[in-house]
Amino acid sequence: MDDTATRRAFLIGATSLAGGLITVLPVSDARATPETMQAAIKKVIASAPLRKGKVTLHLPPLVENGNSVAMDVAVESPMTADNHVRAIHVFNEKNPQPNVVSIRLGPPAGQAKIATRVRLADSQRIMAIAEMSDGTFWSDEVDVIVTIAACLEDPV
Amino acid sequence: MKPPERCIFVVGALICAMTSPLLIARAAEIPLNERKSGSEFMGPDTRAMQDDDTANPGTFWVLDGEALWKRKVGAAGKSCADCHGEASESMKGVAARYPAFNAARGRPVNLDQQINICRAERQQATPLPLEAKELLALNAYVARQSRGMPIDVTIDERTQPFLEAGRATFYRRQGQLNFACAQCHDDNWKEKLAGSPITQAHPTGYPLYRLEWQNVGSLQRRLRNCISGMRVDNYPLGAPELVDLELFLMWRARGMPIETPAVRP
């Protein structure tokens, strides 16, 4: 087992010592990795450079429960016909697959700001990428620590 | 460290901490003015989720409960509304008083049980299964009518023995780890367990939407989670021991406002 799966098993083991009696989270064989995250990002930006800035991604640094984590993304932009955010894409590194959400907007939005609640399978890096009307891509990233609830259920 | 070794290390640390003489000597009630609801231990985002009805998934259960309140069921063809009228008037303060003594049964019953007693006896309908969506919805709708009101269970010569039974469960060391509920929730509520804050365990917001369940659940479901976490032989849903413990916990939280439907991690 790689280190992240081991750490998750450790946290589960520490709080339900008889082991085995857990239906918890999605621990799938097909997990996103930093490489699959990069591949998913490439599908969106192709060969364009990814710049840091304009985007503010916010997630709580220490998450209470990975099943539902408040996330908001804001992008600086006047949102005029000539200068606006066309899309916002959010990616993750360690969930079973790399995409979180893809938003399409335009000048009718007035401001490029969204909020939602996401699932995070483990402590990981989340990245938000904004696609501007001039074809440029801007990004922000956040490192999040995910703990699990201390008292889990028996299955049934 | 490999997982089994880490596991033993953490368990050992917990046992040492929990059995240290200092902590045993301290097993004392939290002073009334130091009591805090579970919502004070949550981050601002989760608190915002609870405080905004349009962002709180628990609202769906309240809305379902409102529909069920008006639905005629059973051989008697009656709805809750037929006897109780507008819930916003008739149910105000009710959830704050439960568990309450039921003379016919000679013991306290909780709100789920009272709803099923009404169904069986007044509506001549089959009782709803515990933890079923409909029962949670009705309970959430009724309890929502008490939101903001102080918890006020009646302790008199009839309910006193059951309060004592619940209190004894709360303070008794039990299970594989030889823990008592009080050791975490009276003595160590300022600390963390596996990264999560240990709350004081006041049932101010039930039924509530728990992020861990991605669902609304009852106090008894949460108690069973705790009890299995303590490695104690669990009580089945609806067990009298759980109702006694509910009575004790509500008494322990007396005066604190109802928050139903709350959101918790």
Place this chain on the structure above:
Amino acid sequence: MARALINVPPKAKKGEIITIKTLISHEMETGYRHDNVGKPIPRNIITQFVCTYNGLEVFRADLYPAIAANPFITFNTVATATGTFEFKWTGDNGFAQTETANITVE
């Protein structure tokens, strides 16, 4: 029909940027979980959310299993004219739900 909660201000000034909050009841089953006998639970999620304002699309989101159960989405739009917002959620197993909300713009 899933329950949905929409929060749109009933009134706004022309040109004002308003915030719309939406919450819909849906378990968003990821497709990565197994039941207690090890059988995979099939994916069942909402895959798309679209908002139109007086017929014009103002917001679109493609959702993945990483969106939490009971999807909550908040976004902004400019209040241009009195009229109707239409919110449409679509997803796996033919899931489709539409809700509307009115706004008065002065």
